[in-house]
Amino acid sequence: MYKVSFKVQGSPGNLLKELKNSGFIPVYFRNNNGIENYVALIRSDDLNEVREAILDFALLAKRRGKFGGRDFATIFKVDDKLMGKAFGTTIGGLLGLKFAGIPGLLLGALGGLLAGEIMDVQLGEKVVGVEQWPVSLTG
Known part of the structure; x- marks a missing residue:
């Protein structure tokens, strides 16, 4: 890419x-x-x-x-890496679960995935x- x-x-x-x-x-x-x-x-x-x-x-x-x-x-x-996406999804999902339950888990995971993708692009x-x-x- x-x-x-x-x-x-x-x-x-x-x-x-x-x-x-x-x-x-x-x-x-x-x-x-x-x-x-x-x-x-x-x-x-x-x-x-x-x-x-x-x-x-x-x-x-x-x-x-x-x-x-x-x-x-x-x-x-x-370089297409998976580290940022995995880290962002995990952190976003856990924070979303803590603050908003299951819907927060889903939204946090999606937001973390997007943030992780941006981080991967910037660092790689x-x-x-x-x-x-x-x-x-x-x-």
């Missing part, structure tokens, strides 16, 4: 729909002084597929009047490379 961080500028409006259409799973979006930052996951083990999805996203972004720079997409390789990543905005889309 790969995590990609995008930096995009241009006309107002977000590109979450375009991210989904390119095969990414959006995780995070922030607009900071006209620079939009997107973080998304893609379930693929092939770096070339990830680069093709980045190009697809750039094409869809260009149609919406957006553009990127030299640091358009930063690619991270994410390493930078693979940085892609610049495609030259063919400039101008």
Whole structure:
């Protein structure tokens, strides 16, 4: 699995729909002084597929009047681990059971699973490379 961080500028409006259409799973979006930052996951083990999805996203972004720079997409390789998910589910389930009974156990376990997944992604990543905005889309 790969995590990609995008930096995009241009006309107002977000590109979450375009991210989904390119095969990414959006995780995070922030607009900071006209620079939009997107973080998304893609379930693929092939770096070339990830680069093709980045190009697809750039094409869809260009149609919406957006553009990127030299640091358009930063690619991270994410090691899929189970430690965070197991720990989060256990702690969330136990806390939910203590405070709200059986319904709390279920909701706590689901919340812990989500928190554990986020922890696994954050701790198990390493930078693979940085892609610049495609030259063919400039101008």
